[in-house]
Amino acid sequence: IMAVPRPSLFTLRDTSQKVVRCHHNHLVASPQTANAPPGKISVVPNQFMDPSHFPIIMGINGGTRCLSCGTSAQPTLMLEDKKIMDLYQNSKEAKRFTFTCSATGSTLRFESVAFPGWYLSTSPRNDQPLRVTNRLGEAEITNFYFKKV
Numbered sequence: 001i002m003a004v005p006r007p008s009l010f011t012l013r014d015t016s017q018k019v020v021r022c023h024h025n026h027l028v029a030s031p032q033t034a035n036a037p038p039g040k041i042s043v044v045p046n047q048f049m050d051p052s053h054f055p056i057i058m059g060i061n062g063g064t065r066c067l068s069c070g071t072s073a074q075p076t077l078m079l080e081d082k083k084i085m086d087l088y089q090n091s092k093e094a095k096r097f098t099f100t101c102s103a104t105g106s107t108l109r110f111e112s113v114a115f116p117g118w119y120l121s122t123s124p125r126n127d128q129p130l131r132v133t134n135r136l137g138e139a140e141i142t143n144f145y146f147k148k149v
Contacts, residue, residue: 007042007063007084013145014122015107020130022060027130029122040149042084046098048091054101057094059084068096069132075115077131107143
């Protein structure tokens with residue numbers, strides 16, 4: 001496995017064209033405007049897992065805050081103050097921060113590794129926080145366009 005010197009940057013957009021961005025320390029999905037450009041998501045692979053499932057760790061603010069499903073019995077999507085490159089080096093801590101990617105046509109779904117069957121999702125409404133859901137194909141939007149910047 002090749003070492004990654006720094007995270008790659010991506011933008012995330014749901015299938016209703018809402019862009020994911022940071023707003024008051026939360027990730028929200030909003031219509032894209034000049035005042036609300038898409039956020040840059042820092043991404044590294046989880047090098048300790050099977051690469052065929054495309055396991056990734058995502059962060060914001062230059063990779064200083066990372067997306068996690070938390071440590072409680074039920075998954076809760078949150079941003080934790082962890083450096084993405086530290087998680088890249090540390091197999092023990094990385095699991096709750098890792099999502100696997102699966103393609104559905106031109107879009108991707110992001111499934112939590114710590115909570116199988118739970119997927120990154122957005123609300124059909126604007127300006128709502130990202131969360132995780134275990135109910136595919138219902139109201140929550142679970143398919144995303146993931147574009148390298």
